[in-house]
Amino acid sequence: SAVISQKPSRDICQRGTSLTIQCQVDSQVTMMFWYRQQPGQSLTLIATANQGSEATYESGFVIDKFPISRPNLTFSTLTVSNMSPEDSSIYLCSVFVEPYEQYFGPGTRLTVT
């Protein structure tokens, strides 16, 4: 199993600013994901962040807007840059432990005003 913590748990930010979300895992894992979840909606994968390689972004998400760092096997950050109200959402990190278990962090609730 894996226990994941995220910081901050929530934040209210002004348009045009940036926020960096931290994700800490209690064990070493290779595969880590960042998701976005609008209230009442399902999860949308933003990017895959494996240690030792560049993050892989899904269609509709770009590195300039959502830069990701993965300096080691227990930590990652996602930055939401130049925010607009459309970026208001819950951001979750998760780790995948083969062969089939995916664990999620508690999420970061972001509101952009």
Added chain:
Amino acid sequence: GQNIDQPTEMTATEGAIVQINCTYQTSGFNGLFWYQQHAGEAPTFLSYNVLDGLEEKGRFSSFLSRSKGYSYLLLKELQMKDSASYLCAVRDNYGQNFVFGPGTRLSVLP
């Protein structure tokens, strides 16, 4: 393309059995997953199918038919605490991508 469908909402009675269906059309397949998500909380893993057939885990069972692009989650002896959203997700061939369905919001009534 990637497309996963689930019913939006379902209602069932405490003690009953409910089946939540999931159909998928994805460019690759390396497993189907079910997650439970209570309001305001993170999703938690329920079950995993990669081969056809039924996987049983206590009150929860999940079925997969790869040829039909179809899965269901079966919840038995429903309890009030089972009221939650249930998310179906497919992992692609390369294992680097998870596609989530829209989720089914289940309400269990007394």
